[in-house]
Amino acid sequence: MKILADAHIPYLKGAIEHFGEVEYLPGNQFTKETVKDKDVLIVRTVTRFDEEILAGSSVKLICSATIGYDHIDTHYCDTHGIAWRTAPGCNAGSVEQYVTASLLLLAEKKGFDLKEKTIGIVGVGNVGSKVEAACKKLGMKVLLNDPPREEREGNADNMFVDLETIKHEADIITLHTPLTKTGKYKTWHLADERFFNELNKKPVLINSCRGSVTDTRAWKKAIEEGLVSGSVIDCWENEPDIDTELLEMVDIATPHVAGYSADGKWTATKMTLQNLCDFFHLDIDPVQLMPPIPAPDDPVIDLKNIDPHRQTTHAVLHTYNPLKETEALKKSPEKFYYFRSHYPLRREYKAYTVINADPVPANVLQQLGFHVEFLKND
Numbered sequence: 001m002k003i004l005a006d007a008h009i010p011y012l013k014g015a016i017e018h019f020g021e022v023e024y025l026p027g028n029q030f031t032k033e034t035v036k037d038k039d040v041l042i043v044r045t046v047t048r049f050d051e052e053i054l055a056g057s058s059v060k061l062i063c064s065a066t067i068g069y070d071h072i073d074t075h076y077c078d079t080h081g082i083a084w085r086t087a088p089g090c091n092a093g094s095v096e097q098y099v100t101a102s103l104l105l106l107a108e109k110k111g112f113d114l115k116e117k118t119i120g121i122v123g124v125g126n127v128g129s130k131v132e133a134a135c136k137k138l139g140m141k142v143l144l145n146d147p148p149r150e151e152r153e154g155n156a157d158n159m160f161v162d163l164e165t166i167k168h169e170a171d172i173i174t175l176h177t178p179l180t181k182t183g184k185y186k187t188w189h190l191a192d193e194r195f196f197n198e199l200n201k202k203p204v205l206i207n208s209c210r211g212s213v214t215d216t217r218a219w220k221k222a223i224e225e226g227l228v229s230g231s232v233i234d235c236w237e238n239e240p241d242i243d244t245e246l247l248e249m250v251d252i253a254t255p256h257v258a259g260y261s262a263d264g265k266w267t268a269t270k271m272t273l274q275n276l277c278d279f280f281h282l283d284i285d286p287v288q289l290m291p292p293i294p295a296p297d298d299p300v301i302d303l304k305n306i307d308p309h310r311q312t313t314h315a316v317l318h319t320y321n322p323l324k325e326t327e328a329l330k331k332s333p334e335k336f337y338y339f340r341s342h343y344p345l346r347r348e349y350k351a352y353t354v355i356n357a358d359p360v361p362a363n364v365l366q367q368l369g370f371h372v373e374f375l376k377n378d
């Protein structure tokens with residue numbers, strides 16, 4: 001079997017060789033010529049897979065080591081005998097960590113208390129549900145919007161609200177939908193000029209799903225007109241050539257790395273190898289082929305000398321602080337693709353042990369997923 005794999009998929013090298021003859025290329029160097037004689041493509045979101053690149057090739061299976069799949073022309077694949085697989089939920093915990101760290105940072109920077117804030121979550125799937133759980137643990141009021149789920153599952157206990165309610169009541173809005181360009185619930189430019197004009201509480205807007213779920217021009221105008229009080233962007237329109245004016249205007253700006261925890265990447269690779277096994281009916285356990293996830297350099301977080309009011313923020317930012325990446329991206333936006341391909345993968349909360357926390361933050365941190373060593377009298 002001939003396999004072409006993206007060279008920037010962690011934990012793949014050494015494992016995928018058990019399945020066939022493998023060639024590696026950076027995702028932005030996949031071409032019609034390089035995919036032509038391959039049976040399987042192991043891919044990321046940086047390459048578009050449509051008729052232009054796939055026509056006339058021998059590709060039978062595309063495995064994307066990602067949650068999102070808007071980079072695959074699924075209609076073309078479905079009608080041309082090309083199977084495609086993804087890794088649902090693989091890095092949802094990592095995106096939750098990104099959103100939580102951003103919320104705690106902004107609360108500190110702008111001087112507000114998250115417990116007094118209402119967050120509107122648009123898209124409540126694998127990621128949105130984890131963000132919902134984390135926000136509740138931080139004491140926030142949560143509003144959920146997911147019309148496709150509402151249609152399928154009904155709206156018992158008014159679990160879901162419409163987008164109008166979110167625009168009216170939310171102090172923070174975070175987007176976690178797929179990017180879809182057609183259909184009843186299409187999300188392309190969901191946050192357009194009208195969306196921004198209808199915001200009631202000058203909310204903070206967070207986009208860590210896909211760039212084109214928001215309209216860049218409208219977002220810039222909204223910032224200029226004071227319709228939003230803060231902006232967090234991980235996913236941009238037209239990556240990697242992002243809008244540098246918007247970049248300068250936002251509080252937190254990262255190069256599409258919300259999902260880049262070692263935990264998320266490891267799971268993505270495991271699911272990808274499992275997809276291969278399932279497709280070709282191979283009795284192989286991917287975990288046996290993969291290295292373990294490396295421990296963090298600094299796995300113990302000592303909160304002894306930290307003000308109890310800052311302990312949760314301190315611990316979460318110890319695991320991940322998006323301000324460092326913001327600074328680097330603002331300084332060198334042309335390195336967007338480079339930053340993504342040379343990313344020092346972070347660990348999620350479960351890789352860390354918290355010691356000397358006060359009882360209240362200790363409970364919050366434990367619920368978020370940290371190991372917590374409770375003080376004797378707790």
Ligand SMILES: NC(=O)C1=CN([C@@H]2O[C@H](COP(=O)(O)OP(=O)(O)OC[C@H]3O[C@@H](n4cnc5c(N)ncnc54)[C@H](O)[C@@H]3O)[C@@H](O)[C@H]2O)C=CC1
Pocket residue numbers: 067068069088089091092095122123124125126127128145146147148149176177178179185186187208209210234235256257258259260
């Ligand atoms: N920045 C990053 O590194 C990452 C970004 N993502 C993005 O996040 C997206 C969401 O991921 P998951 O939660 O795992 O996907 P998911 O498929 O589990 O959930 C998406 C949810 O959005 C809902 N939805 C669809 N259209 C909607 C609309 N018009 N309004 C409101 N809700 C709508 C769906 O019903 C579904 O419940 C992915 O499709 C991907 O684009 C995912 C992982 C990492």
Ligand SMILES: O=C(O)C(=O)[C@H](O)COP(=O)(O)O
Pocket residue numbers: 044045046065066067068069091256257258259260340
């Ligand atoms: O999983 C997704 O969907 C994402 O957006 C990924 O985090 C992006 O990962 P890469 O395509 O850069 O590997």
